[in-house]
Amino acid sequence: MKRIGVLTSGGDAPGMNAAIRAVVRSGIYHGLEVFGVYRGYSGLIQGEIKPLTLRFVGDIIHRGGTILHSARSEEFRTEVGREKAVQQLKKYQIDGLVVIGGDGTFQGASKLAKYNIPAIGVPGTIDNDINGTDYTIGFDTAINTVIDSVDKIRDSASSHERIFVVEVMGRDAGDIALWAGLAGGAESIIIPENPMKMDEVIARLQKSLESGKKHSIILVAEGVGSAVEIAKQLKQQGMDTRLTVLGHVQRGGSPTAFDRVLASRMGAKAVECLLKGESHRMIAIRHNEVISVDFAEAIKQKHQPIMSLFDLSKILSI
Structure with missing residues (x-):
């Protein structure tokens, strides 16, 4: 293996740049040429590929988002689209690929097995919804962003003696709401894995x-349903209620030290796996050990949150 590529796909997450930096510098350290693929699989199909240098990834470890940009590609879902992507990899003589993203990113990479293109996945998503790893890159930063907002909202809630319904990201997974709710002292947490009934709330x-x-404070994961409707029902009960939807502010910002270290470890491990001849595996962290697991474990099995945290939050919020 002489040349490897790296791309980011799907939703951006703080720490992706730190992972890119780790892939580039680790690859060059081991004598590889490293190429950046811009705009995910869409850019791969279009041949938006450039060599990356040590200096290119300087001063990016602290930056949110992704310098390689990200995009979703419907064309890559087709066999014709994937064949175009493979031709681009052959054109640039890229022997292996590191893909940074979530479930959809890994599903795309797994399709490259048919073309004998080695691929290693690095989990980068604020939702922490990838099975097989304790944490994903960006999750720690996202929950700290939420907590910062919740702390400020609580000041206002206390001053005016109000109830605040705060909606956070998490279409299919409630980890952001769960962890931020426990850390922020929320009185109720509503997540897709255990949607609390309004009567109980x-x-x-x-x-x-x-x-x-x-x-x-009531923290609601967006996948549960309409936080607007929840706030409306509370108002109908005569409760002075306000609604805040945090939205995409959760995706941005400088990554925390935890995310920077996690991304650095995972990016370097991805290069190590390619050099060892591993393919179609995801880098994971379990019990603070960085390992690799089969894509199937990450893709086919649904992530489950630590529900004991949910039970603990109910005890501590009385």
Whole structure:
């Protein structure tokens, strides 16, 4: 193996740049030429490929987003599109590929097995919804961003003695809401894996009010349903309620130290795996050890949050 490529695909996540940096510098350290593929699989099909140098990845470890940009590609889902991508890899004599992204990114990379293109995946998604790894790149930064916002919202909630419903990202997974809710002292956490019924939410709030608590925070993962409707139902119960949707602010920002270290370890491990001849595997961290697992484990099995955290939050929010 003499040349490898690296791309980012799907939603951006803080720490992706740190992973790119690790792939480039680790690859060059081991005598490889490293090429950057811009705009994910779409850019791969179009041949948006450039050699990356040590200096190119200087001063990017602290930057959010991805310097290689990201895009979704419907064309890559077709066999014709994948064949075009493979031809580009052959044109640039790229022997292996590191793909940084989430579930869809890995599904795309797994399709390259048919063409004997070695590919290693690095999990980069704020949702932490990839099976087989304890953490994904960007998750720690996202929950810290949420906590910073929740802390500020609580100041206002306390001042005006109100209930705030805060919607966070998590279409299919509730890890952001769960972790940020526990760390931020939320009175109720509503996630797709255990959607709390409104009767229970209202009962918990009424009990809090009766005990003398004057304000509350309810954290809702977007995949549960409409946070607007939840706030509306609380208002119908006579509760002074406000709604905040945090949105894409959760994706941005400088990555935390944890995400920078995680991305650096995973990026370097991806290069190591390619050099060892491994293919179609994902880099994962388990019990603080960086390992590789088969793509199938990441793609075919659904990630499950640590539900004991959910139970703990209910105990501590009384």
